[in-house]
């Protein structure tokens with residue numbers, strides 16, 4: 001069937017379904033380049049040492065990736081395979097270096113928690129990526145926070161409902177600038193920490209991660225085709241806890257600049 005005839009048929013089907021035949025058909029709509037009705041701005045994160053930005057495609061997060069944190073969340077770290085969830089791409093809140101950025105206390109929660117995490121940013125992807133090739137897909141790394149409405153996460157989990165609104169809400173993914181691998185290398189060890197109002201709350205070595213970044217990429221690629229622009233929050237160490245309005249969070253990771261937000 002040639003394209004013209006196909007378009008006529010599409011038009012005829014559209015008429016039959018109550019749409020005017022003159023309207024653009026699905027065949028054209030799929031390929032139409034040009035303006036869109038409600039343009040959505042791309043979500044981007046600055047790249048250190050570049051005038052280009054990193055456009056975020058998807059935000060994946062790994063759960064319970066440090067044994068002590070898995071135990072504090074009530075699970076057995078020795079038996080649990082890695083699990084993942086997603087945040088909406090526009091949950092990104094960019095946090096420039098050398099600044100304390102206001103972070104809005106979200107609605108619906110009375111127990112708002114911090115989780116400091118290493119974030120890995122991909123320049124390419126694929127399906128079923130072997131562990132020994134996984135790091136080839138990494139563009140760079142950033143320091144991030146997986147902010148969590150803990151009360152909602154727990155309550156929905158107890159009810160065996162998806163804990164989406166506990167994790168995947170506006171501004172729930174603060175992130176610092178991305179540092180390319182050729183500048184900072186890969187992260188398999190080094191201390192990650194978080195302080196609230198000057199008191200250290202979380203502190204652990206990245207070598208305490210149950211699943212390494214390479215293993216995370218490999219495992220995730222079994223469930224999803226990974227692509228350039230995907231970022232992975234690699235899990236938080238133990239001693240997560242609450243913040244209230246006015247608190248200042250300071251995150252540190254060896255070889256990356258500090259990240260800081262103020263809860264407002």
Ligand code: MN
Nearest residue numbers: 115146235236
């Ligand atoms: Mn997390």
